[in-house]
Amino acid sequence: MNNIARQRQHYDEVITDYAEFYSFLDKHMSYSCNLWFDNEMGSVAKNNAEATINKWEEYADILKLKEGMSVLVVGSGFGHMEKYLTKHYGVKVTSLNVSEEQFKYYTQDCEGVDFKLQSWETLYGGNYDVGISEGVMVHQSDKREFFKFFKFHTKKFLIREMHLTNGTQLTKEECKNLNFTYGFSGSYCHTQESLDNIKDLGLKVTTSYWDIENYIKTQKGWLFEMDKNKKRMMEINEKAYKDRDFNFNLFLNGFFDGWFEMPLFLCEV
Numbered sequence: 001m002n003n004i005a006r007q008r009q010h011y012d013e014v015i016t017d018y019a020e021f022y023s024f025l026d027k028h029m030s031y032s033c034n035l036w037f038d039n040e041m042g043s044v045a046k047n048n049a050e051a052t053i054n055k056w057e058e059y060a061d062i063l064k065l066k067e068g069m070s071v072l073v074v075g076s077g078f079g080h081m082e083k084y085l086t087k088h089y090g091v092k093v094t095s096l097n098v099s100e101e102q103f104k105y106y107t108q109d110c111e112g113v114d115f116k117l118q119s120w121e122t123l124y125g126g127n128y129d130v131g132i133s134e135g136v137m138v139h140q141s142d143k144r145e146f147f148k149f150f151k152f153h154t155k156k157f158l159i160r161e162m163h164l165t166n167g168t169q170l171t172k173e174e175c176k177n178l179n180f181t182y183g184f185s186g187s188y189c190h191t192q193e194s195l196d197n198i199k200d201l202g203l204k205v206t207t208s209y210w211d212i213e214n215y216i217k218t219q220k221g222w223l224f225e226m227d228k229n230k231k232r233m234m235e236i237n238e239k240a241y242k243d244r245d246f247n248f249n250l251f252l253n254g255f256f257d258g259w260f261e262m263p264l265f266l267c268e269v
């Protein structure tokens with residue numbers, strides 16, 4: 001199974017009533033860890049909606065976004081980040097996604113954003129000021145090519161992904177079990193592997209790490225909304241509902257056991 005098929009399977013085949021099932025997310029439909037807690041400022045959000053905006057503002061600050069800049073996003077999700085950055089920073093965004101279900105959702109009211117139902121592997125032209133990707137690299141079989149793609153198309157780029165920690169030594173069988181358990185048919189990212197790829201490609205990198213509290217609060221916010229609508233969630237897709245609760249506990253244990261961390265890589269060409 002190639003990268004495109006893996007991602008479509010993960011995002012399109014699990015849910016039967018796509019938009020309604022994902023209503024457990026905040027109004028910005030952010031399906032990734034949000035920024036609740038800043039290491040220097042302490043608590044900075046009251047709910048997932050505020051934490052989502054904090055995350056996007058953090059990205060804009062790190063990338064030093066300015067009006068007129070071109071931005072390449074790989075992995076659109078539901079497309080709200082692209083619309084937010086376009087509206088508040090005046091940037092020109094091109095966003096790639098292979099999920100047909102998400103594409104149907106976010107192409108509504110997308111003025112100022114060029115959404116493409118396309119894999120990064122099939123984008124052969126175009127130069128952009130900056131790039132952004134979160135939660136996509138884990139689905140890629142060749143992580144080095146993913147970094148290489150951004151090096152070719154952008155001047156600097158930001159990648160945020162859950163990683164296995166440097167101290168984690170897992171056998172091939174254990175990694176296989178992790179992939180199966182957490183629903184990824186790709187392969188997990190390893191912090192040292194990513195840093196080695198960045199170094200081998202001659203990129204300058206600034207690495208920061210988000211506090212585990214951000215992950216915990218994001219997931220608890222999702223579970224709270226799901227539990228409020230449990231009956232309807234079970235009607236839409238009972239297995240997907242149960243899996244969400246199960247995976248949360250597994251991921252949480254993984255963080256506490258020192259398996260996972262959440263680095264943010266700012267790479268400059």
